[in-house]
Amino acid sequence: MSDVTVPPAPEGLPYVSVVVPVHNDTARLRLCLQALAAQDYPADRFEVWVVDNNSDDDPRPALPEDERFQLLRERRRGSYAARNRALPHARGEVFAFTDSDCLPHPDWLSSGVRALLREPRPDAVGGAIRIFFDHGTVPTSGPEHFEAINEFRQRKYVEEWSFAATANLFVDAPVLSRLGGFDATLQSGGDLDFGTRLGRAGGRLIYDDDTVVDHPARSTWRELGRKTVRVANGIADRSAHLGRRDALARAVNEGSGAVTIWLKVWRRNEPAPRRAVEKVRYAAAFAYVRLLRTGVHLGRFTRGR
Structure with a gap:
């Protein structure tokens, strides 16, 4: 100062x-x-x-x-x-x-x-x-x-x-x-x-x-994607000391979330928009984010970092 x-x-x-x-x-x-x-x-x-x-x-x-x-x-x-x-x-x-x-x-x-x-x-x-x-x-x-x-x-x-x-x-x-x-x-x-x-x-x-x-709010897929990859890389950097097994576990968890959101979005107790078309849009964006995160962690796993 x-x-x-x-x-x-x-x-x-x-x-x-x-x-x-x-x-x-x-x-x-x-x-x-x-x-x-x-x-x-x-x-x-x-x-x-x-x-x-x-x-x-x-x-x-x-x-x-x-x-x-x-x-x-x-x-x-x-x-x-x-x-x-x-x-x-x-x-x-x-x-x-x-x-x-x-x-x-x-x-x-x-x-x-x-x-x-x-x-x-x-x-x-x-x-x-x-x-x-x-x-x-x-x-x-x-x-x-x-x-x-x-x-x-x-x-x-x-x-x-x-x-x-x-x-x-x-x-x-x-x-x-x-x-x-x-x-x-x-x-x-x-x-x-x-x-x-x-x-x-x-x-x-x-x-x-x-x-x-x-x-x-980030309104475009490109904006959302750029932020997602940046944040996912930050998480991967901070958890790198945990090794490849942790990277693989994170990738599996993120990939699972990309699939299960399509079921969860229809449950009343899950945070989601109300209208069907909005639920689909939200689920698509959620899955997109999870798949990008999956890719980042898989990349760290395959590179052994």
Whole structure:
């Protein structure tokens, strides 16, 4: 973190450093930064660090003409390396993380800080991530149905799996410093790794439903496929030490899920859309994801990694 100190505000509000990694997403980054510029948190109590992670396009046009918004570049591939790039430059007593495709609500910073100052004091806060769709308020494509049911379940992540997605995460700066930031070697799953290390260090993570960002659903098969392969490779990387037998077991489990979803989707107690055509779309997307994961784990098995 930066050695430059920030004088305390009269109202006692901590200075916040917002970190936003970006890769080839200038159009949505502009909307994200506009939402950050419109925060109801005092303007002199936060800064925004945008970290370009080897984009082909130039993100500079997306930055507001505002000295609080600064651009850094990180050549190492991966959003976690990009987030770490901002840490030595930032002045915040609190770090707030979101993504370039997210739209923070106007009170996002205020709510996140309020949750972080709640007694007994947590060390980190995971806020709500609400999915929106290309065409209105309901999903239409198979990938959208899949994301609406299976992705960004932040409350579950925090309360059952002890981590928070970095699309909406607040962390006390001293805690982040002690943990050494994120694992920059990971392409996916760095949020889970951070939450695990936080828990092992005795840190406390809470969920706050009032700290909200909106996140677009992946609406195309290509978008869903790219994310699936990235996440599956991250899981395979983190479990590589378990050997080929584990890789094969994961492949079998994923392949089984691709088949059984076509039966489960019709059961009343299973999360699924209501209409038959929507069930088929959802099942197709679910099976697609599971088959892609199967391929990743089989690849690791055959290569003996």
